[in-house]
Amino acid sequence: MKSVLVYIDEDALAYSVDLLEIARLMYGKRAFKAYALSAAGEHAEIQSLFDYVCIPRKESLANFEAARIAHCIELLHREYSFDAILIPATHCGRMIAPRAAMRLRAGLVADVTAVGTDGDEVLMVRPAFSGRMLATVGCREGGPVMMSVRPRAFSYQERTLKAGTLLEFNAPSLNGPGIRLIERRGKAESHDIRESEVLISGGDGAIRDFPQMERLAQLLHGRVAASRKAVDKGTAPRSIQVGQSGKIVSPRLYIALGISGSAQHVAGIRNAEYVISVNTDRHAPICSMSDIIVEATSGSFLNGLLQKIEGSNQEHPGG
Ligand SMILES: Cc1cc2nc3c(=O)[nH]c(=O)nc-3n(C[C@H](O)[C@H](O)[C@H](O)COP(=O)(O)OP(=O)(O)OC[C@H]3O[C@@H](n4cnc5c(N)ncnc54)[C@H](O)[C@@H]3O)c2cc1C
Numbered sequence: 001m002k003s004v005l006v007y008i009d010e011d012a013l014a015y016s017v018d019l020l021e022i023a024r025l026m027y028g029k030r031a032f033k034a035y036a037l038s039a040a041g042e043h044a045e046i047q048s049l050f051d052y053v054c055i056p057r058k059e060s061l062a063n064f065e066a067a068r069i070a071h072c073i074e075l076l077h078r079e080y081s082f083d084a085i086l087i088p089a090t091h092c093g094r095m096i097a098p099r100a101a102m103r104l105r106a107g108l109v110a111d112v113t114a115v116g117t118d119g120d121e122v123l124m125v126r127p128a129f130s131g132r133m134l135a136t137v138g139c140r141e142g143g144p145v146m147m148s149v150r151p152r153a154f155s156y157q158e159r160t161l162k163a164g165t166l167l168e169f170n171a172p173s174l175n176g177p178g179i180r181l182i183e184r185r186g187k188a189e190s191h192d193i194r195e196s197e198v199l200i201s202g203g204d205g206a207i208r209d210f211p212q213m214e215r216l217a218q219l220l221h222g223r224v225a226a227s228r229k230a231v232d233k234g235t236a237p238r239s240i241q242v243g244q245s246g247k248i249v250s251p252r253l254y255i256a257l258g259i260s261g262s263a264q265h266v267a268g269i270r271n272a273e274y275v276i277s278v279n280t281d282r283h284a285p286i287c288s289m290s291d292i293i294v295e296a297t298s299g300s301f302l303n304g305l306l307q308k309i310e311g312s313n314q315e316h317p318g319g
Helices: 010-018 020-027 066-080 091-104 204-219 228-232 285-289 298-315
Strands: 002-007 032-037 052-056 084-088 108-112 114-118 121-128 133-139 145-149 165-169 198-202 223-226 253-257 274-279 292-295
Touching: 002 010, 002 020, 002 066, 010 020, 010 084, 020 032, 020 084, 020 114, 020 145, 032 066, 052 066, 066 091, 066 165, 084 091, 091 108, 091 145, 108 121, 121 145, 198 204, 204 223, 204 228, 204 253, 204 298, 223 228, 253 298, 274 285
Parallel strands: 002 032, 002 084, 032 052, 052 165, 084 145, 108 145, 198 223, 198 253, 253 274, 274 292
Antiparallel strands: 114 121, 121 133
């Protein structure tokens, strides 16, 4: 039986739990014991999803205490000999993962977006050379298999309830200066397209239509996103690129305007609930995965829709 440790980032609980999907892909549904490390000591929401939840005895570590948390991972590994250690590639996870790998003298594959196996070898896919290539990294022997995983790249659907056992451990104290919380400020409105439930996304066929896309996004309380071609042409910033070398998104509604639907783009929208594509070519690959296909130019679609919405807002203000 394999054993897998998942680091729970308290600020990204859902992304952290989704990492169980990787364990399932690597080892099969019932062939691993799932351990969670909750440095914050929170266990109510995750206890029924893991076999064991490890929490520090009598204290709570903030997730930015990367050095101490990495040390906790080392101590737990020495005790339970994990086959794999999975860490979400969130802000804090990115600080913790390399420190833990150093302590364990283990290799770390960062920013993983897909996982497979070849016999006993675990294969991890990650963007390389600023996203221009995808690298597949194999872990043949030794271990543990360590990876940080791009948020939303995996989705864990299995919801068999477990009677997670709490395992308390003594968190190591810090030698030397650490990170201290000086002040906490409220989170500003997020501009991260991954947080948005509605995305209006433009590609090469909609290069001239980004201003109208902004207007539509505002009216639908969504955000504008883009294909890599639109980014490479300088029409959109890299921070809103969707896809394998951009962001993996899971909005409720994804409107793809003038996007052909390359494999690299589609890899970023696998988890979108509802896809509408607007394209002059009804045979564009993205159409085969769309719930609605609009065969039109993106400009005419946007103008028509904006007129309708803005017109009805004038007739029914506040409605
Ligand atoms: C390693 C690697 C990583 C990559 N990562 C990504 C990634 O993360 N994200 C990404 O998006 N791409 C990525 N790419 C690039 C990808 O292969 C495609 O080149 C890119 O997605 C194409 O962008 P596009 O759909 O906007 O453009 P095109 O493929 O040129 O498609 C334009 C579409 O617009 C339609 N069209 C034209 N005029 C109009 C109009 N007036 N109105 C409506 N429709 C119109 C056309 O019919 C066509 O379907 C990557 C490539 C590599 C090699």
